[in-house]
Amino acid sequence: MSDTTLRNATDRVWPEDGVTRVPAWIYSDPEIYAKELKVFHYGKTWNFVGLDCEVPEPNSFKRSWVGERPVIITRDAEGEIHVVENRCAHRGSLLCWKNRGQAKDITCPYHHWTYNLSGDLMGLPFLRGVQGKGGMPRDFDKSKNGLTKLRVAVRGGSIWATYSDEVAPLEEYLGPEILMRLDRLVSRRPLRLLGYSRQIVESNWKLYWENSRDPYHATLMHPFLSTFGILRTDGDYHSVPLQEGRHEYTYSQYDPELKNKTSEASKQIKSIHSDLEVKDKEVVSSVVDEFKDGMMGAFQVFPTILVQQYFNCLVVRHVIPKGVGAHELSWTYFGYADDDETINRLRLKQSNLVGPAGFVSLEDSEVLSLMQPVVESCPDSVQVLEMGGHGTEAQSTMMTETLIRAFYDFYRREMGL
Amino acid sequence: MSDWVRIADASEIADDEPFASEWNGEAIALYRHEGEIFAIGDICTHEHVRLSDGWFEGDRIECPLHQSCFEIRTGKVIEGGPASEDVASYQVKVEDGAVFVKRGI
Missing domain, CATH: 2.102.10.10 (Rieske [2Fe-2S] iron-sulphur domain)
Known part of the structure; x- marks a missing residue:
């Protein structure tokens, strides 16, 4: 047994290089996990x-x-x-x-x-x-x-809870940028529940948390995205940390012409398989710009959810910790009470993109559950987060890990690490 | 039960002690209180249990399961417990030592 496994969480020291390095012990140390639950989920959060x-x-x-x-x-x-x-x-x-x-x-x-x-x-x-x-x-x-x-x-159709008497009111906790994005999806019209997917991912919850703050992997690991022009490295894209890393949002303007274009950037990406076909093209080609803003995007509200809009598929991903080495992902798909049959059908069809076996999302849980035993076996190893520099500022690119760095900037302050 | 039905002997009904009875599958409890006999439905409207197994105090019966209370004079539920509906109420008359009941008050 190495010294590392005997050490107390309180003796843990973060690597010298700050937020560009993340130590692997945060994914497997039960004391760290217990403290996260106390400080985050049972602490001053919504x-x-x-x-x-x-x-x-x-x-x-x-x-x-x-x-x-x-x-x-x-x-x-x-x-x-x-x-x-x-x-x-x-x-x-x-x-x-x-x-x-x-x-x-x-x-x-x-x-x-x-x-x-x-x-x-x-x-x-x-x-x-x-x-x-x-x-x-x-x-x-x-x-x-x-x-x-x-x-x-x-707030609108969303329900939040806290154990804390001290946490700021929800609106203040979310802040204006998240509120605007949340209201856009859940506060303008009464909601209709479309269904659920639920899965257990055998990894520490933070690996998933980082994954959804990591646009860099998206076009590489998820060939479906790049092949069908849903998300491309040469498209318009913004990665924006909020409240010193607590929350974040990403967004892009949907460009229906992008999938017909090739550029230097797209040629560089090996995983763009132009021979990949989908039989029912409606899942990627039929889109109603229902918010009249052409925006696609996602936002994360610490410490529980990622809310995502893929075309007309609206979904909340609820990350529920289940011990240090596992979490549940509960996907709630929704639309609006006054949706007509056309858009309702589109929402259901496009929900095939996400979820445990989603055309896009299925790789995430597979990679993360294979990653967990590796990071557990090497607790003193470090992750390298230098894509997009060393900072934690907003960047207008997918080729950045600024959102993960911003998260760990926040995380270290809250956890005293 | 539109007619009077003979349900018990008055001598069987002790002071402040619920008396569980039945007529044609209908559970009915009799109560003697301040010298008078009252009859109400005996199945709690919250969960299926005989109220006469509960706590009889003053002019109310308290359900043994979750303390819903009912007025023995009227069958009306008293707010505060999980039951929200009244139990049936019965008219009562005693003739020659026999107790008769009839639906309604």
């Missing part, structure tokens, strides 16, 4: 938990997660949204086992303690015992034994 179209009417619920903790989003009889821990206040058993549904109250399967949809304990069997024997003490106070309630914020 966690995305779901969309309002997932709890569409009074008396509905949806399971979600904040960090590793299971939570339930509920909409009570009055229509108000709550987020409570999915953990019985009695013995800690998982209360709600169903992903979504309708209910007037929540009853624990273990001892049948019953809570209302705002998390208050309504009753428990045999409170007064049986035939004068047993039961709870007289001073047992139901009002003090409800579910743990999280602070909730709703």
